Amino acid sequence: MATAESSPRPSFPGRGSALGGISPVSVLLVAVAAALLVGCLRSETFAQLTVEGLALGAVYGSLALALVLVYRATRIVNFAQGELAMATTYIAWQLIQWGLSYWEAFFATLGIAFVLGTLLEVVLIRPVLHRSAIAAVIVTVGLFILIDGAVTWIWGGSFKFMPSPFGTKIYHVGGVAIARLYLGMLAVVLVSVVLVWALFRFTKIGLGMRAAALRPAEAALVGIRVDRMLAVGWGLAAVLGAVAGLMAEPSQFLLEPTLMQPILVYAFAAAVLGGLESPAGAVVGGLAIGVSLSLIVQYVPAISSELQLPFAFAVLIVVLLIKPSGLFGRREVRRV
Amino acid sequence: MSRLPALVSLLAVAGVLAALPFLLSSYNISLAAQVGIFFIAVLGLNILTGYTGQISIGHGAFMAIGGYTTAVLSRDHDTNLVVTMLAAFAICFVFGVLVGLPALRLSGVYLALVTFALAISVPQLPLKWSSFLGGRDGVQASRTVSHLWLYAVAWSAAAILFVLAWLILRGRVGRAFRAVRDSEIAAVASGIELPVYKTLAFGISAAYAGVAGSLFVLATNGFAAPDEFAVVLSLELLIGAAVAGLGSLWGILAGAAFVGLLPAVSSSVPVIGSDHGRDVVFGAAVVLVMLLLPGGFAGLLARLRQLARA
Amino acid sequence: MSALLELEDVEARYGPVHALHGISLAVEEGTIVAVLGPNGAGKTTTLRAVSGMVRRSGRIVFGGSPIERLGPAAVSRLGVAHVPEGRGTFSELTVWENLRLGAYARRGSIDSELERVFSYFPWLSQRRKQDAGTLSGGEQQMLALARAFLQRPRLLLLDEPSLGLAPVLVAELFRIVRELNEQEGLTVLLVEQNAHLALQAAQAGYVLEAGRVTLAGTSDELQADDSVRRSYLGY
Numbered sequence: 035m036a037t038a039e040s041s042p043r044p045s046f047p048g049r050g051s052a053l054g055g056i057s058p059v060s061v062l063l064v065a066v067a068a069a070l071l072v073g074c075l076r077s078e079t080f081a082q083l084t085v086e087g088l089a090l091g092a093v094y095g096s097l098a099l100a101l102v103l104v105y106r107a108t109r110i111v112n113f114a115q116g117e118l119a120m121a122t123t124y125i126a127w128q129l130i131q132w133g134l135s136y137w138e139a140f141f142a143t144l145g146i147a148f149v150l151g152t153l154l155e156v157v158l159i160r161p162v163l164h165r166s167a168i169a170a171v172i173v174t175v176g177l178f179i180l181i182d183g184a185v186t187w188i189w190g191g192s193f194k195f196m197p198s199p200f201g202t203k204i205y206h207v208g209g210v211a212i213a214r215l216y217l218g219m220l221a222v223v224l225v226s227v228v229l230v231w232a233l234f235r236f237t238k239i240g241l242g243m244r245a246a247a248l249r250p251a252e253a254a255l256v257g258i259r260v261d262r263m264l265a266v267g268w269g270l271a272a273v274l275g276a277v278a279g280l281m282a283e284p285s286q287f288l289l290e291p292t293l294m295q296p297i298l299v300y301a302f303a304a305a306v307l308g309g310l311e312s313p314a315g316a317v318v319g320g321l322a323i324g325v326s327l328s329l330i331v332q333y334v335p336a337i338s339s340e341l342q343l344p345f346a347f348a349v350l351i352v353v354l355l356i357k358p359s360g361l362f363g364r365r366e367v368r369r370v
Numbered sequence: 371m372s373r374l375p376a377l378v379s380l381l382a383v384a385g386v387l388a389a390l391p392f393l394l395s396s397y398n399i400s401l402a403a404q405v406g407i408f409f410i411a412v413l414g415l416n417i418l419t420g421y422t423g424q425i426s427i428g429h430g431a432f433m434a435i436g437g438y439t440t441a442v443l444s445r446d447h448d449t450n451l452v453v454t455m456l457a458a459f460a461i462c463f464v465f466g467v468l469v470g471l472p473a474l475r476l477s478g479v480y481l482a483l484v485t486f487a488l489a490i491s492v493p494q495l496p497l498k499w500s501s502f503l504g505g506r507d508g509v510q511a512s513r514t515v516s517h518l519w520l521y522a523v524a525w526s527a528a529a530i531l532f533v534l535a536w537l538i539l540r541g542r543v544g545r546a547f548r549a550v551r552d553s554e555i556a557a558v559a560s561g562i563e564l565p566v567y568k569t570l571a572f573g574i575s576a577a578y579a580g581v582a583g584s585l586f587v588l589a590t591n592g593f594a595a596p597d598e599f600a601v602v603l604s605l606e607l608l609i610g611a612a613v614a615g616l617g618s619l620w621g622i623l624a625g626a627a628f629v630g631l632l633p634a635v636s637s638s639v640p641v642i643g644s645d646h647g648r649d650v651v652f653g654a655a656v657v658l659v660m661l662l663l664p665g666g667f668a669g670l671l672a673r674l675r676q677l678a679r680a
Numbered sequence: 681m682s683a684l685l686e687l688e689d690v691e692a693r694y695g696p697v698h699a700l701h702g703i704s705l706a707v708e709e710g711t712i713v714a715v716l717g718p719n720g721a722g723k724t725t726t727l728r729a730v731s732g733m734v735r736r737s738g739r740i741v742f743g744g745s746p747i748e749r750l751g752p753a754a755v756s757r758l759g760v761a762h763v764p765e766g767r768g769t770f771s772e773l774t775v776w777e778n779l780r781l782g783a784y785a786r787r788g789s790i791d792s793e794l795e796r797v798f799s800y801f802p803w804l805s806q807r808r809k810q811d812a813g814t815l816s817g818g819e820q821q822m823l824a825l826a827r828a829f830l831q832r833p834r835l836l837l838l839d840e841p842s843l844g845l846a847p848v849l850v851a852e853l854f855r856i857v858r859e860l861n862e863q864e865g866l867t868v869l870l871v872e873q874n875a876h877l878a879l880q881a882a883q884a885g886y887v888l889e890a891g892r893v894t895l896a897g898t899s900d901e902l903q904a905d906d907s908v909r910r911s912y913l914g915y
Contacts, residue, residue: 105479111479111482111483113605158657158661161661162660162661162664165664165665166664166665168425168612169612169660169664169665169666170660172608172609172612172656172660173656173657173660173661175605175608175609175656176609176652176653176654176655176656176657176660177653177657178605178653179602179605179649179652179653179656180649180650180652180653180654180656180657181653182649182653183647183648183649183650183651183652183653184649184650184653186649187647187650238780238784241773241777241780241781241784242781242784244773245770245773245781245784248770248772248773249768249770251733251752251768252764252768252769252770253781254733254751254752254753254756255731255733255752255756255761255762255764255768256756256781256782256784256785256827256831257753257756257757257784257785257831258753258781258784258785259753260753299487299490302483302486302487303487305483306480306483306484310479310480341494341498343490343491343494344491344492344494344495347484347487347488347490347491348491350484350487351472351484351487354475354476354480354484355472355475358475358476358477358480359480360480
């Protein structure tokens, strides 16, 4: 009977560990990408659906990345991540009502989200986390319910109309109709993700956050204030969530309190699929889920839209049975 | 729990429960019945999480299965309602084992999230098989029950299932469960068949949730529909188990009361009122309770006992 | 010359287990002080008490200020560099990133320090991009030392540096430590199983047994002491 500690967590993101080398998963991904490309070239519907799927998948991936950030920093899952994202989207709507332009509201909201995220960690999570991880998770569950109620109470449950920043223009590329909306969603999310990645990879504070997440005790020894790093991690997660919420919205045009709930579910699936420790996995997982759902609903009639959710999870469960810590996750060896 | 005080407290509880119907209005009796229903479900979840350390946020799915069992059997065969509860127990035990088997491969957070996935997906299934399972409109049992009936049956079932749990947990199985929770590695080293006990725990906890689900459907006019078993239910079960804490009967009672009563009470809080105010108050209460009592009610009791001893 | 570091009646515990039962010691500025003793005596705990990694009580004064209530990050920022047992390198990060972390708490340019570090450890500059986990044990120990030096500490806490290293590397390591002490004026509190090496490098020492100080003196005195010679020096 072999037992061992879990191997060291991969650093952010895919830094020579998670994606390094030719792993079976990488081969699989390349194969899938190739298949998608072929499909796009041969069918316009396929191409359109793929673009749409990628755009939606980017949103899932952004929220999934937020979940992974929180998990790497504090080893818990934040059940309220989606609701927080929804709340910040409502704040953006309110700012627009008060006269700000879309992009002014967008960036203001990101700032507000950062503050809310850090406050959340400091006030509600940190005091409990020391004593019991499960209690901290329940706090996030309570927040899920609380925020949902609060938003509905403040703004009412009816639909709100949110202007789309990308307009309704449609590009035609070789016979394929691609909405500017989807390109815009993809672009915004990818830029945000890349910026966050760059923060972690190239800045001092990013290095400090990585160190604090990897080995908090040793990080403290070089003077890193680990608690502060965790708070910043939560703040960044909230920003990523806000981006997800703001970008989820244009695809649905109507803002209402249950906006993020299905997205949270897909984000969980994406995060777990990619492996909860892997930021790259979260993004790839999100894209994968987005594209698969988009294509499957079209091409497999048995899977009607009601079965989207169960189908996603059936796939997730199958993947986890084969690779219990997700596609890019590191296995915790506890063979007993 | 030493013998005499435990017996006394049990009798006290039984006495109070017997007296309550005479003291409460019909509405409050239905609330008390709801506490009983949650008691059963949280008890089952406690066996799984408290004793074998596996976290499930999906027991709402088992409640759904149990509830639909009752509704369908009653609609199609006019089966005696208590018999349907037994059927729910058995069927959910089987499903619990079926879920518990693949769950063996997953640990900690992954298991929690996969069970969360279950909680979301399973209630969607009736939408697909709408001819048999009623689709969005749900399934209606052939008869409805009074609040009093519900109260009596719920708490009788709770008592029976509590005794059953006690018998299981004090015996070999219980010791095995505790060994698994404390250290899986040590448990295997002492010859305990891990998969058997972990799966068994899942089955038992699912069976309990199934019975709770049956009663839950009966509490809502015998009507089983997907919306009744939304994710919030599984979250409430989890909250109930967390508020209960581990290893205390009183804790489970407190946890059940918390999720059974608080949402109803919150909607009558002045100033806020309405359903959304209810969520705000309930959510805030959950956050506060966890901040103040991370070990749940059982943790509070343990600390009080320590203080009393000092 | 008042001591840079003073411990007065320090107790430390891991949960209910007491590891230190009231130890007192002093480290003069610019010296190397060794802490010797058998396994489980509390040597590592002593260092952890100084850097704030363990629950402790009693008085700990560093550079004139009390630090017994401070956490590890705060103590580190006051100028204490702790190289723990097992080196404390971040094996998932590169050599360069590990070094960079050493200077984390410092502002401004670290170029001159880097030059000095690379003069002591020339091979490090070629291995910058390598994951620290792929270095050998000895190299990781050197990396840990280099990182500690980049903190520009006034006090270096060194925990069992020779553990698991080949003798050649150990000799090299001690040579560098002595050089850092002599050239840079670095004060060192050294916990070491290899009493012989430790006493050769140090000017003073303490012997710890079961959480208490049983012997103290200059390294000459300790090397001449019978019980030390029998128990720790092997002759």
